[in-house]
Amino acid sequence: MRMVRNKPCAYCQKRRRRCVRPDPKAPCELCNQKQKTCIQGHLSNNSSSDSEEEQARMKIEQEKELLDQVQTLEDELEQMEIAIRQHRKQMLGQREWHMLLQNGSLQLESNIDSLEDLFHFGNAAIRYLSPFGKFFENTLRKTPEERVPSYIRAKVITLGKGQLEVLKTELNEENDEDTYCLIRSVNPRYIVSKLVDMYFSCLETTLFVLHEPSFRAHFNSLEDPLDDVITLAICTVAPLSGCQHNCFTNQEKRRTSEYFYQLCKEKVLGIYQDPKHILESLIAINCMQLFHLCTLRFDEICKWKDTSLIIIEFAYPEIIGYQPRNTSNLSELERIRKGVLFRNIYLINYTCFFFEFFFQYKSVKLLKYDLYFDCLPGESEKLQYHTETLNHVMELLFDDATAEVTSCVYRLAAGDTGGVQFELVLRIEQSVDKWWSKLPDRLKLCDHVFDLTKEVIENTVDVPKLKIAYYMAEHILVVYTYAMQTISVDKTDSASVAIKDKLISRIAKMTDVFVSATSKINSMDTECNCK
Template sequence: MYIKKERSTPCVECRNQRRKCIRSSQDADCLRCEKLGETCQQPTQSGEEHKDLEALKSQVRLLEEAVAFMEEQLQIQQTHDNNSSPCSNYDGTLVRSERQPLPALSNRMIQSLFHTWKVKIRDGTFQIETGIQNISELLQFHPSITYLSPLSQYYTGKSSTTGSWSSNSSSYSDDSLNDFYGGCNAGIIMRFGREGIASLVPSTIKILTRCMKTRLVNSPATNTITLPNALLLDPKALVNQLLDIYFKCHNKYNPLVHEPTHRAKLATLENPLTDLVTLGICSYVCSAGCRHLQLPLQERRAMGDYFHAKARSIILDQFDLPENRLENVMGINLLMEYMHMTFKFDECRQLLAMAFQILLDLRNDYPEFRTTGVNACFEGGPHSGQYTFTKDEDPITDVNKMLFTRHVTFSLWYNLLMDYISDDFAKNECLHFPIWKYMADEPEETKRFVRAQNWVINLYNHDFVMNFTKQSFRVLMGRTCTLSLESIVKLETVLQEWAMSLPAEFRLCHDLYDKEACFKAIDQTTDSVVLTTFIHFHIFHVSTYSCLLQPKSLHGETQQQLLSWVQERSLQKILRSCQLALYAIHRLTMAETNSCNYKLCASEFLFSALDVLVLLALSPSMHIANEARPMMKSCLNELDTNRLSIRIKLQSSHSSGPTTFNLSELLNGGKLDVDYYNQFPHPWLEMMYDASRYITSE
């Protein structure tokens, strides 16, 4: 006999906090309210539901009135067009602009739109069904369609803001910019993609997508993690050793924790393993492959598993406590290194979503970061693409505000990466990074790194770059992007202006594009911050222009010549930037001997450069191919030298090693043997190394 189960209605406090309400019976008090000392109030029976229903009905009525008003306006416009001259001014725009009056559409266009396009209301939003299936059908309305330009929403006509983005060092005006950039009237549209499996980034993305949906067979559950041997004798001494290594090697150039504040907090704790940030730091050091940690690699992996499990348990227990919001975000971001290394991408995505929601709530504590509107960003005020880098920014005294600006950047960046991996990137309409702050008691190296990082952040906050990279990033994910020729030409000017805005204290040489001058300057410098900034500069060129290496064919001889010009120019820029970046990476690994963080950064840079060098080695241009092959070999040798994970001879139950698996079969739906790599201390680096060797051998 089927017995209907009584629905459990949460109490008022749990409903407001959006958490699970745990009660033994409907009349009993909530266990969470008792634990937190809150008054447990029972919800009203049906008043709230009726109130919500009435609100929804009222919203529907307002939407119906809006639709009726829109139809009335269309009829009025149609009547006006019948009485006006047939030679009325029509610029081909279908949307009202802030700078232009509504264009007079022809009777045929009005009738076509009115009878074939359907307007619906679903989930409180307007949806328009046009019946358009491809770009050819779209272009019949007008050859200069704004949709295809990545900057159409920012550049509309002569009164566009194209002249406002240039800095004082640039002499470009509105007229000179319009000479080569037509805004929404861009007539030359190009499509780019990436074909074949000889590419590291798309291959890795496909592997990660499967890892997000696959639980490791040998991954220990939280309640089965045993205490590692290294923690049995003197856990406090080992934790102090891990903290010293973190603040010496990693936090200077990846500043996620304020050392004086954290040290003062630890002095008040009897057991440091009950502190979330401490557990996150310990997990970070055990996963980063630091050479200063004198422990066997398998022991490091066991400790990383243990620290991660305890930190995750604390996060799930206190995620809804307001006083622990920033601590929870710090713990999650510190665990990213471990989850990234061990393929825990499903869990990583869940924790990142939690951190992002906490940051949205935490932003309300800082008035300068509050924004309103659909595309609300973390940085308050307009950001119209101007370079606002300030060299002499003063330190602040609010440690929580300083940490907030940095953790927002890390959470946003990792969230964007996970969204792209999981094919769920439509929601990130605005990705604006706040300028980092720093404290007076931080190390001088950290202060310099923060100021240099703000110069890099300044580029990603540029409106043009945000829209351009949003399109070009699709190529790295194995999709097709659409760009106008004008935007590709404009990119060169924007990057040149970005290079000119670099402060002198971080500038390697006067011209960052001059190979001979840069090679000479690299040999003469040992400044890690200068070298890293220079590498960031050229790696951005490599990753961006690599998306333009495989344009889709266009009709007509002129269009084909333009595609060849874009491809050839992109090849030249990538080849130059690869040469300079690899030379600087080699110098960085030789110059920086105190910090292991730069070793890890160098490997990540090398993986990015190697992905593009494979494409250059397959170039139809013999000159570029001959230049790229020795560089590719040099990049692999550098990876061998900087390899942070040392192979250990294990008694593996797997019959075949990772270098023998069929990558082509894997990318076409095969299964990655994740458990093979899980037996190594750093599975991610092992897989990337093997994938690099396999792809370059094809």
């Protein structure tokens, strides 16, 4: 019996694919698809013996084709190895980034002395997903010895390794990412006194809620500082100081504050309804509010704001917003207690205004108060200057004309319609000039307030004078900038043009004074008592 079959074309035979040819005279489907020249086979009549010979021949051809493919792959592999060797040789001449993770930020250790060096470093970026090379291949997991906080490691020279080991407690490897890692690396009681010192050195004028001599006596009498709510409140805010003398790393700041905050919060929740502990509760709440603000816990700010206002309303309704200036008839203990109480009440009311105005966009009316902060016995000279400066600023802020204009400005800032009348702006100038003339000479930089210039500020090293100038310039800028916005740009009459020119001149001058005073105060590092 004889059989007839179509011989596949050369391309299909090479690829060992089925050769499908609908028309015997047309190219096959695969050649059409790949756009190849179809070399057709011929019809052949084979007997069974011829078929065996054909199969043997095809097998030989397939083996030869496989050998050719293997040879091709070997040639390609050899070329690839050559290319890899050349690439590695090229990499050896390139520079790599060397990075150091310090205080939560990356520091570049590689020296870049010229623009050419920078280009050399830039060539390395194509080898990685980031230009930092193998830096992130290193683990950041610390050994138990390395997890000892920096403020403990800094004492190794004075304490010695033996004493350092006493400060370390057992480390729980299973809970390495616990928020309260401070407890596993050092007993918190060892750092409480350090945090207290840091507060009174770096944060006393920022959050003046305590009388230092009285608290020091109270602190020294404590058996366990972690049982005292005021101590816990101080330890909550002290690590948040941005002072250069703060020995904590960024990670330690947050974790240390978080740990003491939880302890302080539990204590306050247990005592704030007790009439005997109202002052302690107010002090702790003010400290916690600063922590809430730094950690963006706005719900907690609102909750504790309302709680503190209720405490004040029921406990001390008679002294809200007012403090008698004459305290000579009071005993020293009573004078200190009332002075500290009033400072905390003021800060709570300020927090209420700050939150409602800046976060809830409420229109706030500035009421007229006769505010006065008493300089308490035994306080540092820095805090006494700060208190005196603040008293003079309050006199300016709560002047009749100033309070009216400031309330109008607050309404505009909150989105209400209206404007600032130019007559009020003139009254502000008169009020500021009158207030400046009443200042003691030790706080004035010049005889007339509008004679103050950038050059006068830069030649001054007296901090109280600089702060008075800073607050005055800030206040005038707030009023004048909003008054400027209420004047229509379409008005071209002589009166409107004169008013705009006057406001622009005042704003430009006070901007120079404000910026110069800010830079001068910051450069002198006056907010810290650390030596």
